[in-house]
Amino acid sequence: MRAAVSERSSSLQISAMPDGFKENFTIAAGDFASAGEASARIKSILRMIGIDPAIIRRVSIATYEAELNMIIHSFGGEMTLSIDSDAIYIDCVDTGPGIEDIEMAMKEGFSTASPDIQMMGFGAGMGLPNIKKNSDEMQIRSNPGGTHLHLKFYIT
Amino acid sequence: MTIAEAAAILNCKTVCGADKMDRPLSSACGADLMSDVLAFVKENCLLLTGMVNAHVVRTAEMLDVPCIVFVRGKVPTQDMIELAEQTGVTLLTCEYTLYEACGRLYQNGLPPCR
Numbered sequence: 001m002r003a004a005v006s007e008r009s010s011s012l013q014i015s016a017m018p019d020g021f022k023e024n025f026t027i028a029a030g031d032f033a034s035a036g037e038a039s040a041r042i043k044s045i046l047r048m049i050g051i052d053p054a055i056i057r058r059v060s061i062a063t064y065e066a067e068l069n070m071i072i073h074s075f076g077g078e079m080t081l082s083i084d085s086d087a088i089y090i091d092c093v094d095t096g097p098g099i100e101d102i103e104m105a106m107k108e109g110f111s112t113a114s115p116d117i118q119m120m121g122f123g124a125g126m127g128l129p130n131i132k133k134n135s136d137e138m139q140i141r142s143n144p145g146g147t148h149l150h151l152k153f154y155i156t
Numbered sequence: 157m158t159i160a161e162a163a164a165i166l167n168c169k170t171v172c173g174a175d176k177m178d179r180p181l182s183s184a185c186g187a188d189l190m191s192d193v194l195a196f197v198k199e200n201c202l203l204l205t206g207m208v209n210a211h212v213v214r215t216a217e218m219l220d221v222p223c224i225v226f227v228r229g230k231v232p233t234q235d236m237i238e239l240a241e242q243t244g245v246t247l248l249t250c251e252y253t254l255y256e257a258c259g260r261l262y263q264n265g266l267p268p269c270r
Contacts, residue, residue: 036214040243043218053220060218061194121207124191133195 020084021049027067027094029076032120039064042081046088051155058134059088059153065127066092066149072117073099074147086156087136092149099142106132157181157266159223159246162202165264166250166257168225172237173246179222183269186227186258190215197221201269204257210236217243227254 023045025038042063046056063079070077070092077094104110105128113123132138137152160177162184163170170177184202187193190211193203199220205212206227213236216224223246226232232240232247240247250257262268 033210035211036218039218040214057199057218057220064215064218065194120209120211121188121190121193122211124189126191126195130195 020082021045022080022082025079025081027070027074027077027079027092029071029074031071035068035071036064038079039067042079042090045081049083051088055088055153055155059090062131062134062151062153063090065131066090066151068122069127069149070094072113072123077146083155086154088153088155090135090149090151090153093146095146096144098144099140099147102140102142157261157264159202159248161264162223162225162261162266163248165260166225166248166252168248168250171232171247171249172240173223173244176222176244176246179246181223181266184258184261184266185269186254188254194219196269198269202261202266204254204261206230206254208232208236210239212236213239213243213245213247216240216245222246223248225250225257227252227257 027038039060043056043060046059074094075096080091082089099105108129109125111123111125117123135151136154139150141148159179162181180200181202182200183198185197186204188205188207193215197219201221202223203216203221204225204227208230212224225248227250229251231249
């Protein structure tokens, strides 16, 4: 791993893994109490392997927003962290019900979150725009059978 | 300004993280809406809030926010304190309203988050 990775020793050495690193996290629908646990784990993995703190911060914000989205809006699914020598990838795949209008969902302030969620300080319609702002590449595909959000963060 | 200096200006009580009060603050923001906090807060920013739930601490952790001040005498819950201790976020409480707490810090030269 080149410039973005410090010399600090770690238990995870991506350069020693030809296929890179991959870890899956299960995200349960409505499980607000656990919200952020997957994102916190991802943050600690990225720290352990010595990724630049500015990149870790962008990944953390985007994954936390994505994790909240899955908990609030989806029937649940999986978040996958993959790392190779060029980039960090986050894939969020859920089992539905899909985003009805992605163009609207990308607009700041557009929200379909319930008042309960908004009482907790979330659901202001900033999630997807903020994910886009913090990632280097973002692709989203959605139908009633599920949504796949793919994010890429360059580390070189 | 350090966390300790901000705490002195606001007559804060320290809930946890007393050993990390010398960390520098570059700015501050007052908000109850964590969606907004996630969208614009920079690192080393002090967060002042009247929102009391564990997601506030989790949000701070994700953003590298070193300290949260709970305004109007609001007290964080035990699960929040445990999460803050694990993640190294200092928790403070003050009696001022959000408006007055922000005003006092601004008056003392702590800039807004831009």
